[in-house]
Amino acid sequence: MLNILELQKQLVEVALPSGFEKPQGRLLAQWAKPYVDEVFTDALGNVYCHKKGPGKRMMFPAHMDVIGLMVTFVDDKGFLRFEPIGGHSPAGLIGCTVRLESGVRGSVWADATADIYKHGFGDVDIHDLYIDIGAESREEAEELAPIGSVCVFDAPVTLQGDTLISPYTDDLCGCIALLVAMEELKDTQVENDLWFVFTVQEEVGLRGAKPAAWDVQPYMGIAVDVTRTGDTSGDIDGQRMQVSLGKGPTVKIKDSSVQCNPQVMELLRKAAKAAKIPYQDEILLAGGTDTAAMQKTRAGILSGCVSIPCRNIHAPAEMVSVKDVENVGKLLAAAAKMPL
Ligand SMILES: [Zn+2]
Known part of the structure; x- marks a missing residue:
């Protein structure tokens, strides 16, 4: 099992903001290499990790840029x-x-x-x-x-019980979840052709995922990002959310950039049930994700998203549950094995 605290520490130590992602891209590419057939980078810096399969293409983007x-x-x-x-x-x-x-x-x-x-x-x-x-x-x-x-x-990365307190869990923990999924699938030959992509420039307008999705041209795309939770001190602007920290990955229904495709939500819920992974449905009222950029590429791509519940998003001390991060990775691996 990958050590999530250790990976997050190493990523935070080198991470740079949108447009300057090379250091974290280099680390992620190096870590992904043993799990997939090929790893390469495009002109913008998106890092593609390809696990070959004879079937339909599935793309899993998580953004590696930080604010x-x-x-x-x-x-x-x-x-x-x-x-x-x-x-x-x-x-x-x-x-x-x-x-x-x-x-x-x-x-x-x-x-x-x-x-x-x-x-x-x-x-x-x-x-x-x-x-x-x-x-x-x-x-x-x-x-x-x-x-x-x-x-x-410049803030500490610490673990308290199951709670990781760290800058940039958004979305370095999403990138770590992709690694967990790749590790889960390491010894499995999967029918679907899998593309795990560490994307650039999400925080400045979902700029990296669109050309990446154009390139991969997936049949289905499932993004990974963090989402706000409702278990905080109160509602922000009256926006109520049902998501809680530590209660499992979420299956996104919508955020302010996207309405997820029903086929994708159904596949994710089925995969979660089959693999006995707890999950929560998510409606995020403010905030966009790479899901939207993928969905609007080419003639349109079936798109959905799995999120990591996160408190204090964009603060130097964000909070996620390590168990949730692991389960996001496991859910992606389960989804990758579903027939399309
Ligand atoms: Zn994010």
């Missing part, structure tokens, strides 16, 4: 101004430690003139925030972090 920040301007005091890469809560960024690609660390803080000092942290404009890398001048800062530099959360 981050990009330095856009260095001011006279040597503070770094930035733009978000992917969806951030500006208030949640204050006080975060970030790591630049070069290894330089910085702390995110807010301008003395920012409204937060008058009105609290509720209404934060991301453009009032800056990264302090301890530079003493503009020149020194520009040397350490020229514009275009990207950074990620």
Whole structure:
């Protein structure tokens, strides 16, 4: 059995944001190699892991890019101004430690003139925030972090009971679930032709999965991502969700980018029941996934998604259940064996 904590630690250590996924792509390709017939990368950086079968093609994408920040301007005091890469809560960024690609660390803080000092942290404009890398001048800062530099959360990866607390479980744990599925299938000859794909640039608009699905041209696609849960302190904007942490993978019915194809949902529920894997139905009201990009490729592709229930999505301390991650992998392996 793969050690999910260990894999997550190694991925988080090297992971870079959307458009810069090479380091995590390299690791994932290396780990997948023993389980499949071929591994290759396309022009955008999508990593394809192909387990050959004589039957219909099935594609399993999980995005390997993570959210981050990009330095856009260095001011006279040597503070770094930035733009978000992917969806951030500006208030949640204050006080975060970030790591630049070069290894330089910085702390995110807010301008003395920012409204937060008058009105609290509720209404934060991301453009009032800056990264302090301890530079003493503009020149020194520009040397350490020229514009275009990207950074990620620098936060611990820990396990507490079955709960993994870590940045970027979205969607590095989805990538790990693909590895679990590949390992499960390692000694099995499967009828379906299987394509596990670590995709790029999901967080900036589902950009990698579309060309990947065009290339693979699957009969059916099943994406893996995280989903919000309803077992938190309360509903966000009155949006109620039934999903809970630790109660199993979810079979997505819809999110704001996609209505999943009924055939795919049925196949997933059947596979879960046959393999005795607990599952939950999921309706995610806000947020999109690679599922949508796949579905709208070529003349349309039968598409669905299995999600990992996750609390505090896009925070430096997201939470998932390790058991859920393992069961997502097992459910994918069971689905891969279903006749199409
Ligand atoms: Zn995601």
